Amino acid sequence: MRAVIPEAGSENFLSGLEVQVLLLRLDHPKSPLAELAPRLGITHQNFATINTRAYPKLLVYFLTNFARFFGSWDLVRQAFERAQSCPRDPLTAKESLTFENLVILRRTRWSLKGSKGILRSACSKVARHLWWMF
Numbered sequence: 001m002r003a004v005i006p007e008a009g010s011e012n013f014l015s016g017l018e019v020q021v022l023l024l025r026l027d028h029p030k031s032p033l034a035e036l037a038p039r040l041g042i043t044h045q046n047f048a049t050i051n052t053r054a055y056p057k058l059l060v061y062f063l064t065n066f067a068r069f070f071g072s073w074d075l076v077r078q079a080f081e082r083a084q085s086c087p088r089d090p091l092t093a094k095e096s097l098t099f100e101n102l103v104i105l106r107r108t109r110w111s112l113k114g115s116k117g118i119l120r121s122a123c124s125k126v127a128r129h130l131w132w133m134f
Helices: 004-010 016-027 033-040 044-065 073-085 093-104 115-131
Strands: none
Touching (some): 004 016, 004 044, 016 033, 016 044, 044 093, 073 093, 073 115, 093 115
16 A cells, blocks of 8 residues: 555555655554644645545546456446445546546546546545445
8 A cells, every 4th residue: 555655646546645655654554643744844735635635646546547446447447336326425427427538438538527626526526336345
């Protein structure tokens, strides 16, 4: 997991500061944010915000590059189908279309206006269904 975070940064899924925040948090999971933030020269509120925003981006990186981490592409597809038909907070039409094209079909040249945010939202919803499959 640790090695994947800088890799996600080098492929522009995460900013440099997001990489630093996630690595610092990973290395010191029990340390309070107020103790970690000064190491990066930021406030603990800023640290918390960056940390919270970086996780969905890292999840996108995992789902688009490392389906085997979740078991297999078949499990990702099954979770996608469950997320589409979920009675509580199902994938929207745009989320389904974006996830299907960028993750399931692995189309690298496909684009929809606002697709980065849409993909982050879709990956978060699909991931909820992945965890229940283990």
